Amino acid sequence: MKITCDRQQLLDAVLNVQRAVSSKSSIPALQGILLKAKQNSIYLCGYDAEMLGMTTEIEASVLQTGTVVLSAKLFGDIIRRLPDERVHLETDDKNMTTIQSGQSNFSIVGIPAEEYPELPKISGERGIQIPNSVLKDMIHQTIFAVAESDAKPIHTGTLFEIGDGKIRLVSVDGYRLALREERVNSEENGLSFVVPGKALQEVSKLLPENDENCAIQVGSRHILFTVGSYTVIARLLEGEFLDYRSAIPQNSSSTVTIKTSDFIDSVERVSLLITDRLKSPIRCIFEEDTIRLSSYTPIGRASDQFPAKLEGNSVEMGFNNHYLLDALRNAEGDQVKVELNGPLSPMKVLPMEGNSFLFLVLPVRLKSEDAG
Known part of the structure; x- marks a missing residue:
């Protein structure tokens, strides 16, 4: 194999394909990237032989076709640090691979491509x-x-x-x-x-x-x-x-219209006392025109509130702060509609119109000491 190609294109391809490479494998070839020099391009493949495979091709000036498997980490580290815009790769019949760019020159040991497992074929597509x-x-x-x-x-x-x-x-x-x-x-x-x-x-x-x-x-x-x-x-x-269809509550006793950023900011504020070591649910009280939030941990108490519009019954619920934030941060739109059906039924987060997304967050049972 004897090729010349653009260093940045090669680096981008290597860094992406590298993510599919197995970090630990009993097959040495699977810790490498398969390179195939074709007529006017070079093909790269990373594969973990279990879950994931990734391939790509980039343009190259190919003087001699051929194949080799190179250590993904070492190859990536070398290409990243090369000084010139062009890279020359050459592999001999014993898989010794020379990588040259500007005044830099490396020779690294390759693995025969025959030892690299084939990617699965898609059948009945x-x-x-x-x-x-x-x-x-x-x-x-x-x-x-x-x-x-x-x-x-x-x-x-x-x-x-x-x-x-x-x-x-x-x-x-x-x-x-x-x-x-x-x-x-x-x-x-x-x-x-x-x-x-x-x-x-x-x-x-x-x-x-x-x-x-x-x-x-x-x-x-x-x-x-x-x-x-x-x-x-x-x-x-x-x-x-x-x-999942049966897990989604069909009825609601309360519907709350909320400005998404207000809810996120308020949850983030009362989460400041909660850590991985000091876990505590956030208490949410949904009232006619206000949502009141509070948290309680051994290092203190926090409370906050913001305006919202409630139709239906007031309700008091507890939530894991991370799960609540994930749902709110991934919601589209400045406002969301929240549907509730009592303190022990999941919260539904929905768009104001249509049904493009639906997030469910299960409540956490509140203890009296969480009351703040």
């Missing part, structure tokens, strides 16, 4: 196209509610439902639920699958804020996202996802 900016927003507004523990592995991913000209993403972790829906130009119906949260985080980092389309292809066991020159392949999660 169905799929859709969705604007990059829309998918990025949808992931951002649901991924915060993905479960971090793997007590139920299926909940470490986000449920995708596609049908009737809509795409819906749903994440749950036992304490909250995030749902985001958009219309799409697709004839797919009844398509449902769960994508690992880790894969969605990587896709989100690659997605630009533009109206070009991301292509999603779904097979029986894997999913493929194509974002510009990148592809991300992930293994779908198996199992029974929560019946």
